[in-house]
Amino acid sequence: MVYDLTSLLIQLLSGLSRAMMLFLLASGLSLIFGVMNILNFAHATLWMLAGYLTYTLFQFFTATMGESGWWLLPSTFLATAALFALGCLIEFVLIRRMYDRELPEQLLLTFALILIIGDVIKMIWGVDNLRIYMPIEPMEFFDSFVNPYSFVVIGVGVAVAAGLWWFLHHTRYGKTIRAAVHSREMVSALGIRIGAMYTAVFGLGVAVAAMSAGVFLPIVPIGLGIDMDLIVQCFAVVVIGGFGSILGTFVASIIVGVVYSFSVLIWPDGALAIIFVILVAVLIWRPWGLFGTELRS
Amino acid sequence: MTRLVVEDVHTYYGTSHILFGVSIEISPGESVCLLGRNGVGKTTTLKTIIGLARAKTGSVRYGDADLVRLRPDQIARLGIGYVPDERIIFPDLTVRENLEIGAKPGLDETRKPWSVEGIFELFPKLEILENNLGGYLSGGEQQMLTIGRTLMGNPDLLLLDEPVEGLAPVVVDELMRQVKLLKESGLSILFAEQNIRFATEISDRAYVLEGGRIRYHGTMQELHDRSDVKEKYLML
Ligand SMILES: Nc1ncnc2c1ncn2[C@@H]1O[C@H](COP(=O)(O)OP(=O)(O)OP(=O)(O)O)[C@@H](O)[C@H]1O
Numbered sequence: 001m002v003y004d005l006t007s008l009l010i011q012l013l014s015g016l017s018r019a020m021m022l023f024l025l026a027s028g029l030s031l032i033f034g035v036m037n038i039l040n041f042a043h044a045t046l047w048m049l050a051g052y053l054t055y056t057l058f059q060f061f062t063a064t065m066g067e068s069g070w071w072l073l074p075s076t077f078l079a080t081a082a083l084f085a086l087g088c089l090i091e092f093v094l095i096r097r098m099y100d101r102e103l104p105e106q107l108l109l110t111f112a113l114i115l116i117i118g119d120v121i122k123m124i125w126g127v128d129n130l131r132i133y134m135p136i137e138p139m140e141f142f143d144s145f146v147n148p149y150s151f152v153v154i155g156v157g158v159a160v161a162a163g164l165w166w167f168l169h170h171t172r173y174g175k176t177i178r179a180a181v182h183s184r185e186m187v188s189a190l191g192i193r194i195g196a197m198y199t200a201v202f203g204l205g206v207a208v209a210a211m212s213a214g215v216f217l218p219i220v221p222i223g224l225g226i227d228m229d230l231i232v233q234c235f236a237v238v239v240i241g242g243f244g245s246i247l248g249t250f251v252a253s254i255i256v257g258v259v260y261s262f263s264v265l266i267w268p269d270g271a272l273a274i275i276f277v278i279l280v281a282v283l284i285w286r287p288w289g290l291f292g293t294e295l296r297s
Numbered sequence: 298m299t300r301l302v303v304e305d306v307h308t309y310y311g312t313s314h315i316l317f318g319v320s321i322e323i324s325p326g327e328s329v330c331l332l333g334r335n336g337v338g339k340t341t342t343l344k345t346i347i348g349l350a351r352a353k354t355g356s357v358r359y360g361d362a363d364l365v366r367l368r369p370d371q372i373a374r375l376g377i378g379y380v381p382d383e384r385i386i387f388p389d390l391t392v393r394e395n396l397e398i399g400a401k402p403g404l405d406e407t408r409k410p411w412s413v414e415g416i417f418e419l420f421p422k423l424e425i426l427e428n429n430l431g432g433y434l435s436g437g438e439q440q441m442l443t444i445g446r447t448l449m450g451n452p453d454l455l456l457l458d459e460p461v462e463g464l465a466p467v468v469v470d471e472l473m474r475q476v477k478l479l480k481e482s483g484l485s486i487l488f489a490e491q492n493i494r495f496a497t498e499i500s501d502r503a504y505v506l507e508g509g510r511i512r513y514h515g516t517m518q519e520l521h522d523r524s525d526v527k528e529k530y531l532m533l
């Protein structure tokens with residue numbers, strides 16, 4: 001195999017698209033853990049559910065109103081809204097009861113969600129892999145052809161990262177969320193309804209993941225089991241970046257995405273192993289992650 | 298106007314029984330102190346009022362509201378402000394942002410609402426530090442910020458937990474002067490303190506706590522003449 005500059009660039013592009021998907025998934029996971037101390041094992045499963053929902057909406061739109069790739073937009077939007085509502089409901093009915101419980105109990109509950117949602121998907125959508133075909137012409141890019149949709153994906157990822165960062169640092173609601181990371185009791189004693197805030201944050205985290213499922217549907221086929229694959233990589237991203245830090249999650253996503261995509265080129269079977277070597281190295285060097293804070297009270 | 302009536306309160310942390318029938322009353326505009334040595338239950342009493350600890354039996358009433366059944370955020374919105382002894386500053390927010398988090402409308406419409414600028418007038422030191430992160434303040438500055446942040450919620454009753462503990466004497470003097478201004482503005486204050494000298498500066502009446510029980514209560518004047526009470530229960 002020849003490693004010329006173009007093939008490296010293409011690999012970089014694919015790594016960055018992968019990084020954006022990981023970021024959109026992991027940022028919700030990290031936000032939820034940072035604010036509420038809940039490790040939502042079912043996060044990627046909710047992402048997967050959003051993917052199936054987007055797929056069905058897309059099929060419905062094209063079947064009733066004609067073929068067009070643009071139907072992905074309203075489909076993604078509706079699926080994201082539905083998953084935001086489902087996220088809020090799950091927090092309100094189930095997660096709320098787990099705040100004072102130990103981690104193993106939280107994992108048990110969210111693992112149960114994985115099994116339930118997985119079975120529901122099997123009943124409704126069956127076991128075949130699904131994907132959306134977008135009639136997009138490959139684009140010439142440095143003497144080579146790439147899928148221009150990669151740029152859409154990277155753009156969406158960067159925009160969401162910037163949006164989340166702005167929300168957390170420049171809105172009153174976002175600052176309150178960051179304050180609650182430090183002390184939930186103090187925030188509540190200042191008159192802020194913590195319960196409602198937690199519900200909204202959980203819904204928001206799930207919604208960001210749901211949106212990414214729609215955006216990636218044209219390049220990542222969706223199928224049962226993909227959630228387990230992804231959640232493991234998400235945990236790696238969140239641990240490397242530091243829990244609760246959006247910037248850290250972003251940087252770690254790029255590291256993991258790009259490293260993975262180059263490792264696949266060189267040593268396909270060891271790609272995941274290399275990610276975990278990085279993870280372990282970070283844990284030894286900075287146990288709280290690249291951008292996390294060392295202490296939490 | 299609203300009166301706080303704590304009646305026969307028993308509070309537990311898990312299975313350990315901490316408060317044994319505590320009763321306290323505060324009328325509007327009054328400044329009352331809760332005196333006692335380390336570990337007698339002062340903080341627990343304040344936490345029971347703001348809802349961060351639950352009274353198992355007994356009642357805490359504020360006007361018509363039964364606080365035992367409410368969450369801390371609901372109690373805060375009734376006009377009770379809590380300043381914890383640990384000075385829980387939000388470290389990665391700036392001084393101004395810390396103050397803004399506390400902002401909420403008050404219930405007493407006759408009183409002028411607090412603004413960040415108003416807090417800077419009361420605590421001029423904070424104005425210079427406006428854009429510094431809360432995590433990098435000295436103890437005295439943190440205490441001013443904690444009080445300022447709670448004032449931003451326009452409370453009618455302020456629960457102050459040992460605000461000058463561990464601070465240098467000059468800082469203590471400054472802070473006591475500022476708290477006195479608050480009292481003179483008509484704010485009701487419940488002030489947990491170990492040191493009777495500080496308590497005297499801003500309080501009208503005192504409750505003396507020991508072993509989770511109120512052992513004595515009376516005006517500051519009366520307490521000063523009771524050397525037996527002071528010797529037995531207080532740090533002189
Ligand atoms: N979270 C907790 N769990 C169990 N026991 C506690 C807890 N917090 C406080 N205590 C105990 O409750 C008792 C009263 O504590 P509290 O903090 O109310 O006292 P205090 O009068 O405020 O003391 P200090 O002057 O040291 O602040 C102490 O014996 C303390 O050890």
Ligand SMILES: [Mg+2]
Nearest residue numbers: 339340341382
């Ligand atoms: Mg105390």
